[in-house]
Amino acid sequence: MESQRYILDCDPGHDDAVALLFAAKFLSLVGITTVFGNSTVDNTTRNALAIVESAGLTIPVARGLSAPLTGEIHSGESVHGKTGLDGANLPAPSMPPITGNAPDFIIDSARKLDNLSIIAIGPLTNIATAITEAPDIKDRIGEISIMGGSTTFGNATPAAEFNIYADPEAASIVFASGIHIRMAGLNVTTTFGIARSQVKKLQDADNLLAKEIGGALNYYLQRQTKIYQREFAPIHDVCAVIPYTHRDLIRYADMHVDVECNGTLTRGQTVCDQRGLFAGEGLTTPQPINTAVAIDADGKTIVQHVMASLLSYP
Numbered sequence: 001m002e003s004q005r006y007i008l009d010c011d012p013g014h015d016d017a018v019a020l021l022f023a024a025k026f027l028s029l030v031g032i033t034t035v036f037g038n039s040t041v042d043n044t045t046r047n048a049l050a051i052v053e054s055a056g057l058t059i060p061v062a063r064g065l066s067a068p069l070t071g072e073i074h075s076g077e078s079v080h081g082k083t084g085l086d087g088a089n090l091p092a093p094s095m096p097p098i099t100g101n102a103p104d105f106i107i108d109s110a111r112k113l114d115n116l117s118i119i120a121i122g123p124l125t126n127i128a129t130a131i132t133e134a135p136d137i138k139d140r141i142g143e144i145s146i147m148g149g150s151t152t153f154g155n156a157t158p159a160a161e162f163n164i165y166a167d168p169e170a171a172s173i174v175f176a177s178g179i180h181i182r183m184a185g186l187n188v189t190t191t192f193g194i195a196r197s198q199v200k201k202l203q204d205a206d207n208l209l210a211k212e213i214g215g216a217l218n219y220y221l222q223r224q225t226k227i228y229q230r231e232f233a234p235i236h237d238v239c240a241v242i243p244y245t246h247r248d249l250i251r252y253a254d255m256h257v258d259v260e261c262n263g264t265l266t267r268g269q270t271v272c273d274q275r276g277l278f279a280g281e282g283l284t285t286p287q288p289i290n291t292a293v294a295i296d297a298d299g300k301t302i303v304q305h306v307m308a309s310l311l312s313y314p
């Protein structure tokens with residue numbers, strides 16, 4: 001049997017950069033697809049190429065979509081800066097993205113490869129577009145592991161997490177697609193992160209990449225402190241990779257998840273039906289389970305693995 005393959009759909013982005021390097025260390029990545037989100041798609045594509053090249057990786061990068069299916073673009077600049085990866089000074093990439101856009105890359109890969117899953121750590125626009133254009137690929141994708149949403153509070157709004165809020169219609173298509181979804185949301189991803197002393201360790205490292213990622217995380221941590229009064233840099237996006245690399249470090253519960261696209265106060269909220277978790281006899285949950293939702297994580301161990309992976313690059 002062919003081993004499991006993955007596409008990483010991302011918008012680097014500070015935690016995306018960490019997740020990319022972490023995923024590349026452990027998994028067979030057949031491609032990286034970029035999307036608008038933390039910055040423009042020009043910036044996120046340039047950042048993805050720069051990270052891949054600086055790490056000495058040879059993973060193809062496909063440029064993705066530049067705006068949501070519906071509605072306006074919400075900028076991630078307040079958290080990730082003007083470039084999407086402020087604080088890092090990686091050499092400009094020499095290699096261009098591959099020919100063909102991200103949705104086409106996803107469609108072709110799903111049709112060609114058995115055992116393909118997608119790790120999605122930005123707005124879900126590329127993936128929704130791919131499955132709308134080519135519904136046959138829904139049966140070809142094993143699972144989509146998402147960083148997005150929340151069982152509790154949001155960050156872009158009181159109710160909505162940034163990746164889902166950036167394109168609620170796309171997220172709704174993905175959650176309703178019938179493909180099994182794994183969701184790591186803010187309820188878990190904000191409970192741990194890289195501490196100031198660990199950021200400093202990266203900045204002081206001898207290897208170029210760890211140093212630059214350390215610089216990036218230093219910027220990101222300052223923003224996190226300013227905006228959220230956090231003393232650590234959350235690594236939200238790594239949580240979508242962990243189930244494939246260290247499967248016991250995040251605990252999931254099965255439930256039905258829908259995306260609110262209309263609410264005046266709640267547009268972009270992931271409505272997670274958690275009633276099944278507490279149900280005694282007699283409470284039935286009418287909607288079928290479509291998502292494994294992260295409810296708990298061993299954050300300390302995850303951070304240790306992430307630090308080791310960043311320090312292992314040349």
Ligand code: BDR
Binds near residue numbers: 013237
């Ligand atoms: C998500 O939004 C972005 O800022 C991060 O890269 C992450 O994917 C967290 O809400």
Ligand code: CA
Binds near residue numbers: 122
């Ligand atoms: Ca992201």
